[in-house]
Amino acid sequence: MAKDTKNKSTLWGGIVFLLLVLSFIVYAGIKAHTYLQDEQQMPVQVIDFSGSYQYVDIGRLEGLIRRSQPGSFFALDVNEVYELLEAQPWIYRASVRKQWPNKLNIYVVEQTPVARWNGDLILNPYGDTFSPEGVTISLPDLFGPGGSEKTALEGYNTMHALLSTMDMQIAELSLSERFAWQLQLESGIKLNLGRQAFIDRLQRxxxxYPLLMQQEKAVSYVDLRYDTGVAVGWRDASGSTTDEES
Known part of the structure; x- marks a missing residue:
């Protein structure tokens, strides 16, 4: 009987000890979690930006990150920071990585502006649009129907390369609803290329062009929508335009 009592006491003692150990583990886990989540104990002290950028406001970005992630190094959500960065207009791509014990490394690929689209958006080299934030940039103006951004940019690039051989630059390109092309050069000359064979017409x-420059009057426009020949508008001294076909 005494032996049974002793065994029961040993059993209950073991159970109590186990409960105490488990309680200590839970308590220690809660304290550790609280410590690691506390910004005062484990703050993100350094946000290091790298990459090549001209228009990205790094100070503003750091402020956005710190306001959106006010917790500790361990509480910081890398995926949320990544999504925040890629939502910024001037950022094309970004990567985010934590570095123990208190550093956040961010690599930024900035948008490359190549043209203004329909007066208020910017095109990057891939024909994607983004909205600038208070930045004034000298860019050629491209206009066209919605969804034609890539077509307009491809046409611009091809025509720009062709005109560059004559040291001429495109100031404005327009693509109509029927996909007819019109250009205005930086010299002020307007070119009507129509829908078909516009590269051949531009080559014409x-x-x-050297013959046109030999004339005493300045060229206002050239209509190239003819199988042979062109129609030329001349600007006289008063600024008015007269037409001539050749």
Missing amino acids: FIDI
Whole structure:
């Protein structure tokens, strides 16, 4: 009987000890979690930005990150920081990585502006649009129907390369609803290229350009929508335009 009592006492003592150990583990886990989540104990002290950028406001970005992630190094959510960065207009791509014990490394790939689209958006080299934030940039103006951004940019790039051989630059390109092309050069000359064979027509303009420059009057526009020949508008001294076909 005494032996049974002793065994029961030993059993209950073991159970109590186990409960005490488990309680200590839970308590220690809660304290550790609280410590690691406390910004005062484990703050993100350094946010290091790298990459090549001209228009990205790094100070503003750091402020956004710290306001959106006010917790400790361990509480900081890398995925949320990544999504925040890629939502910024001037950021094309970003990568985010924690570095023990208190550093956040961010690599930024900035948008490359190549043209203004429909007066208020910017095109990058891939034909994607983004909205700038208070930045004034000298860019060629491209206009066209919604969804034609890539087509307009591809046409611009091809025509820009062709005109560059004559040291001429495109100031404005327009693509109509029917996909007819019109250009205005930085010299002020307007070119009507139509819908078809617009590269061949632009080459025709380049071929006759030296002859046009030999004239005493300034060229206002050249209509190239003809199988042969062109229509030329001349600007007289008063600024008015007269037409001539050749």
